[in-house]
Amino acid sequence: MASQTVPQATAERLPLYYRTLQQLVANGKTRISSSKFGELVQIDSTTIRKDFSYFGALGRKGYGYDTQYLMDFLKKTLYQDELNRVILIGVGHLGTALLNHNFLKNNNTQIVRAYDVDPKKIGTKVSGTKVFAMDELAANDHHEIVAAILTVPAAQAQEAAEKALASGIRGFLNFSPTTLNLPENAYVRHVDMTVELQALIYFLNHSMETKNS
Amino acid sequence: MASQTVPQATAERLPLYYRTLQQLVANGKTRISSSKFGELVQIDSTTIRKDFSYFGALGRKGYGYDTQYLMDFLKKTLYQDELNRVILIGVGHLGTALLNHNFLKNNNTQIVRAYDVDPKKIGTKVSGTKVFAMDELAANDHHEIVAAILTVPAAQAQEAAEKALASGIRGFLNFSPTTLNLPENAYVRHVDMTVELQALIYFLNHSMETKNS
DNA sequence: ATTCATTTGTTCTTTATTTCACAATCCTTA
DNA sequence: TAAGGATTGTGAAATAAAGAACAAATGAAT
The missing domain is CATH 3.40.50.720 (NAD(P)-binding Rossmann-like Domain)
Structure with a gap:
């Protein structure tokens, strides 16, 4: 029932995205494109952009995604900001x-x-x-x-x-x-x-x- | 690539079916209908019938499935008959x-x-x-x-x-x-x-x- | 400033999976 | 052996997910 606007398949990928972003941030990467990110997690870049789009516009055209910002966003979304x-x-x-x-x-x-x-x-x-x-x-x-x-x-x-x-x-x-x-x-x-x-x-x-x- | 006629989703359910059948056989059940089986594994009975149908006609209309036969079939299909x-x-x-x-x-x-x-x-x-x-x-x-x-x-x-x-x-x-x-x-x-x-x-x-x- | 390359967000298409609905068939019982 | 109830197997419909394509927007370079 519940007003679930985010597809189940998308939700199940979020933890993987989150962990990968943690690594990127730890390695000092400040930005990443959906295609580079897609290579890392072995998921089509279109799927990644669509996944993120369910949460609004998280990236910038011509630039990509800010790793720190995206990581923080997912941290909250996944309730990882609390114990x-x-x-x-x-x-x-x-x-x-x-x-x-x-x-x-x-x-x-x-x-x-x-x-x-x-x-x-x-x-x-x-x-x-x-x-x-x-x-x-x-x-x-x-x-x-x-x-x-x-x-x-x-x-x-x-x-x-x-x-x-x-x-x-x-x-x-x-x-x-x-x-x-x-x-x-x-x-x-x-x-x-x-x-x-x-x-x-x-x-x-x-x-x-x-x-x- | 590979000529995979069995859908991926079906193949991933086979091990669960197999294990459940092992239990049924161990408990002396000789037959089961797709709907009863569906309750056990918490999967819709239609999905179960369709899953089995990819391997041919494994059941009998009006009767259901022979647990021992089906278990043996899945055992082979899953290569569980060899170490x-x-x-x-x-x-x-x-x-x-x-x-x-x-x-x-x-x-x-x-x-x-x-x-x-x-x-x-x-x-x-x-x-x-x-x-x-x-x-x-x-x-x-x-x-x-x-x-x-x-x-x-x-x-x-x-x-x-x-x-x-x-x-x-x-x-x-x-x-x-x-x-x-x-x-x-x-x-x-x-x-x-x-x-x-x-x-x-x-x-x-x-x-x-x-x-x- | 202007141009060009980059990259997102999104619509549309395609593919995969699940569910519905029911004829065909088999079991069971009288 | 005939009738009725049960249950499969499967086409067709519905839903969900993935992928292609591209306009819109941004950043970078001159």
């Missing part, structure tokens, strides 16, 4: 890796607490983040938390998501290899490594129609 | 998590060797997988390897990918937060957690146009 607090559910191999990763570097996001079922992990700190008992999850107040990162086994994902939802969380980054069934007011993005790997293998084999040697 | 050997480049937090994960369980894929620059890691085994020196990468023969999983820092990703390419690898699952610049005969899928997190936050804020309390 985004998230929780992590499931302190296994992947969960631990994400806790160590620390999104704060390039991403104004902080994992403020973690949850797990393992009594050995509960109460400990992993890379500075305290681990709480899964039982507490549903009862806690997480209305200040923007999202939950789900790194539990597939069998527990649905239940964990429901508990997080009960605690006030509406956004989910789901790393568990299963489809979540949540009410409409929740929003889920699924990162599925198994799917990606299988898709990769499929496309590799099917682009070899023109196989040589 | 897919991959290598992993970058034994950091995420790389280690993936080595521990072991794709063999649900995915007929094995990480057969890993590469890293850290002398402390070289020569050791991580979760049963031996770690080799990054220097050896380009010189090795990896024509039997279907893909490389890239989990190195952004600054090293391009160089690492080029070495893998030189060793005979054409498929890449790129977890590094940077765009790879590779020749046309290489195929890259990018899994970008930072991008996913930012996109999630963007959509959360922009679907709240109809915000209540």
Whole structure:
């Protein structure tokens, strides 16, 4: 429903644009044309200009785009000018890796607490983040938390998501290899490594129609 | 180029279909209709029927789809009936998590060797997988390897990918937060957690146009 | 100042994907 | 074995996204 004037495909490209602009600014580039930028992100320059145009006239004809200005604009648009607090559910191999990763570097996001079922992990700190008992999850107040990162086994994902939802969380980054069934007011993005790997293998084999040697 | 009769969007859904069918078969379901299946994977039933139709008539009118038959068909189509050997480049937090994960369980894929620059890691085994020196990468023969999983820092990703390419690898699952610049005969899928997190936050804020309390 | 090269913003065209609608067909049950 | 309900497979329509083309505007150079 929502009066979404920006196409979904455009919105999904914004983070890539933002990161690339961060690099350009860091390297001292003050301006860039849509075609040069397109080469960097491997997206057609027309698509880039059209993407930006949904937000108004961000560039100047004959000049291109001011990297600093554009970066700042995207920073606000992506809410990266404020700290985004998230929780992590499931302190296994992947969960631990994400806790160590620390999104704060390039991403104004902080994992403020973690949850797990393992009594050995509960109460400990992993890379500075305290681990709480899964039982507490549903009862806690997480209305200040923007999202939950789900790194539990597939069998527990649905239940964990429901508990997080009960605690006030509406956004989910789901790393568990299963489809979540949540009410409409929740929003889920699924990162599925198994799917990606299988898709990769499929496309590799099917682009070899023109196989040589 | 390649005579790709199956739409890209369809191909990208096949792994999800496959995994869901595996679960159905494991649970003893012998048949399923496109609408029931659609509920499970949260995809419109028409889309599912059309997706399958690109491969011929896989179902039976008035009956639905035979889960075992369909699963076996997708298994072959996705090359999951043979072992897919991959290598992993970058034994950091995420790389280690993936080595521990072991794709063999649900995915007929094995990480057969890993590469890293850290002398402390070289020569050791991580979760049963031996770690080799990054220097050896380009010189090795990896024509039997279907893909490389890239989990190195952004600054090293391009160089690492080029070495893998030189060793005979054409498929890449790129977890590094940077765009790879590779020749046309290489195929890259990018899994970008930072991008996913930012996109999630963007959509959360922009679907709240109809915000209540 | 004037000219020329550059580059945006945008309209129009093309391609890709999803959804609708329904005839054809098969299953099931009496 | 006949009738009725279920469900597929698929053309046609609708929607979404990408790409081509170019006028309008700007910057740079003389």
